[in-house]
Structures are given as C-alpha cells and as structure tokens.
Amino acid sequence: MIEVDQLSKEYGDVTAVDGVSFRAERGQILGFLGPNGAGKTTTMRMLTCYLPPSAGTASVDGYDVVDESMEVRRRIGYLPESPPVYMDMTVDAYLGFVARIKGVPTNQMRARIDETMEKTGVAHVRSNVIGHLSKGYRQRVGLAQALVHNPSVLILDEPTVGLDPKQIIEIREVIKSLRGEHTIVLSTHILPEVSMTCEKVVIISQGRIVGEGSPESLTAQLKESDVLHAQVLGPVEAVGEALRSIDGVLDARQEGDDSQADSWVISVTPGQDVRDAVSRAIIDGGFSLRELRSQDMSLEDIFLRLTTEETTV
C-alpha cells in the first residue's frame, strides 16, 4: 500500500513535483501517466527514499519514507529509468549481489533467484555478461532485480521504454502476472499501456495531478463530449458567427487548413448537449449541414487535454 500526501519537490527554483496526493491499495497496479518532465521520476525517487521530499509525506506499507527509510527500502523493489545493472557481471552474479544487499536469507537465495529469472524470462541468459545483452534483456534483468527479494511494493519507472513491440507485450504480461501479490506503481507516457495494465490511473502534468481514477471512469468522466465535429457548407465568417452565438458553445473554429474549410471543431461547455441547438442554428442560417458528431474521447484525448490544456485552463 502506498499513501502520498501533498508531496512536493523543488530543485532550486524549479518545482518538479507540486503537492501530489494519491493512494495505491495492496495488490493494485497504479499507472502514473504524464508527458516528459511531468515529475514522474522525481515522485518515484521520493517514494523509494532516493530523494527527500521538499514538503509533504509519503508512506509505504505504513512506513514513512523519511523517518523509517530502512523499513521502506526493505519493502520496495525499484526499477529506475535505466536499469541499474553492472555491465561486467553475469546475470546470475548480479541477481545474487542484489539479493544479498536486499537482505534475502542465504538459504532462500538460490530459489528466489531462479524463480525471478523464470518469471522475467532471463533464465536462459543467466551466465551471460550483462554488457553483452540486448537493451530489452537488460530491461528484463532490471525488472528481475526489482523482484528478487519478493517486495510487497514495486516501483517501475517506464518499464517498457525502448523495447520492441513484442517485448513490450511480454514485459506487460510479466507485470500483469504480478497483480495481486504486489502493489505496483508504474510510470509511462504510453497510453495503451495504462489502459491495458492498470486498475487505476493518476495523470500528472507539470508536477500536479490533473486526473485520477480507473481508466474507464476517466473516459466516462469526460465522455459527455465537450468537442463537436461538424461539416458545414457556407461562408466561413457567417458560419463561425452563427455557431459562436449558440448558448453553451465556447468556441468554434475551422479544422485544419483550406482543403477542409468546411470542417468545424466546436468546443462546448462540458456536460451540456447542444447538438440540437447547433443543427437548428445551421439550418436557420441557411447553411447546409453535412455532418455532426460528438467526439468520443479516448484516454489519449483525455491525456492530451488534461496535460496540454492545463496551462490554458
């Protein structure tokens, strides 16, 4: 279980994380979603006791990351952005080393290492030197390293970055197979990853949480589309004016360039269905309406909306 309360981190003048709060329950996979520079890595580093928070608290299984750091470190497995491997070690020796410093009892070590290698699919390269492995395999070894002491909490920073599609799917399967046993926080900026693997999503942008919930509820929340697409034939000025004057319409603009001069994007006050009013206004104005549809927002749209419009809202 992870509890984060008003966590902040400043690097000099830069506020990388700004009052972030969320919870991940035992056995849950929480997706930490955000664009580059959003503060995902920084938050994870605070959760793993690598960086102290500037303000706020975070706890792992009830232990505070600052005051009871040793207890927290015993309970977490952490895969940083780039796998923390020693290039000159064999996979076997490396996992042995990690198991030792993570405090795996000597008599269980062999079994733990074998089990994790099996789980992450690196058993057949166990006696290879890590420096000679491909990027994907190094990533797997990194994941194995995070799992070797069977931690109750797993923190994975972009675990599938830089892998080929087949390996991405495999790694995702590995992560999904861990559901239930471990509390997992994984960060990513790839959306399908979240909808495919996570029960809960926290969207972070510029250090702040801009959305939170299950992938379904996040989609539902914003499904009452606030964007309408319309194809209207008529003089541009007049159509624009007519559309903008409708109650509930915030803005109407042409989509794309001249070739699509008749395609309009209409933004609407959220939760208000103005489709009837729009079609009536177009007909009344003497223009012809070719098409009118409300845009179904994918998680991708929500993500882009939440994270890119954050500054304009």
Next chain:
Amino acid sequence: MRNLWAIYTKELRSYFVSPVAYVIAGVFLFLSGYLFRNILMQFNFWCIQFSQRAQFMQGGMPNLNLNEMVVTQFFGVMDFIWLLVVPMLTMRLLAEEKKNGTMELLMTSPISTVEILLGKFFACLTLYMTIVALTLVYCGILELYGDPDWGPIWSAYLGYLLLGGTFIGVGMLASSVTENQIVAVLLAFGALLTLWLIDWSASFAGPTAAKVLQYLSIIQHLQDFQRGVIDTSDVVFYLSFIFFSLFVTTRVLESRRWRR
C-alpha cells in the same frame, strides 16, 4: 556485516575481471623493479669503490648498511609511485556507480552508506596490499644475497598499509563528488600532492603554523616506519586521516538524503 561483505566481494571481483588491476600491477612492478635494480646497482658500485679504497682509508671501511642504503631508499621512491597509482584505483569506486545509475540501486537498498563505503574501501585496500606485497620479492632477493634487517622492512609495510588507506580515503572522497572519473582522478592527485608537499611551506611559516603544516604532511609520518620505528602518534595520524576522509565521503553521499 553481510552487506559490507557483499559490496566488498562485488568490488574486488570487478577489479579482477577488468584489466585495470593487472595493468596497474604490471606497470607498478615494472617501475619498482627498475628502481630496485638501479638502487641495487648503485649500492653495488659503492661497495666495490669502498672496498678498493679501504686500504688507503684511515679507520677502515665506512658502514655500508643494506637497510639504509637500499631498503629505505627503495621504499622512499615507492611512496611517490603509489601517490600516482592509488587515485587510479579509487577513481571509479563511486563516480562510476553514479554515472551508471547503480548508485540508485545501492541507495534504495536496505544497506547503510557506511557499509557501502567500507566495503569499497577494504576492497581497494586489499588490491593495493596485494600489489604492495608483491614487492616482498625484492626483499627476498636481498635476503638471498645479503643480510637485511627485517624489523624495519615489516614496519615499512605497516606504514604502507596506513599510507594506502589514507590515499584510498582521499581518492574515495574525490570520487564521491563527481560522476566523471577523470575529474575524480585529477582531484585526488591535486589533494594528495598538496598533502605531500604541504610541509615545504612550513619553512616559511611561523613556528606554530609550521608545526601544523609539518604534522599534516602525509609523507613525514611514513619516514619513522621506514626507519623501523612504530610511533603511535604516526599510527593515530593515519587512522584519523582515514576516518575523517571516509566520514566526509559519507556526508557527501548522504547529502542527497537530507538536501530538501
């Protein structure tokens, strides 16, 4: 203790799987062998010279002491070679971990900074003493053909253990402040040379300052050991120097934990 041992074995292993340990040992043995040969030839030359002139001399032969003229002189030049070599052994110890991101693994594991540092320190010291011990061969050669006094030899080796620890402590501190190994090695050279030459300025300083500067010179304290004198104050000097540099290194590494 278990953690310390894990770090120690990992570190020692990594010295011996890379060519670094062998290259350094090789270069060191070549240089020290060359110096030993020259010192020995010189001694030989004097012996012949004096024995030829002995008949013309009043009061017989001057005292040609093997210990003083070969052993002490040989150990004296080795100090300087070590000053150049140890920073190359220590430069990667922490800088490389930071660069590769493995520091993140160590610092988020249930293991204390002190354990990390001591594991690395003793690994480096072990490699250093292994190479130092190889020079026993030269002393063996002396034993074969001459009659050296082994007391000063052993005390000189004790001095080397302490001096090596001090060099390694300073080298680790240099390695902890950067992720760049070149920067680490240069910082260590700078710091060690300063500590080496610090007593030079003593002659121009006031009486109290001179004493302090002389005391701080890492090389002054070694001379007693090479003469066969084990003075507790010298031992205390080196041990406190090692303790101090490791302590500061701990602080540097942990600074990220309390720098909010």
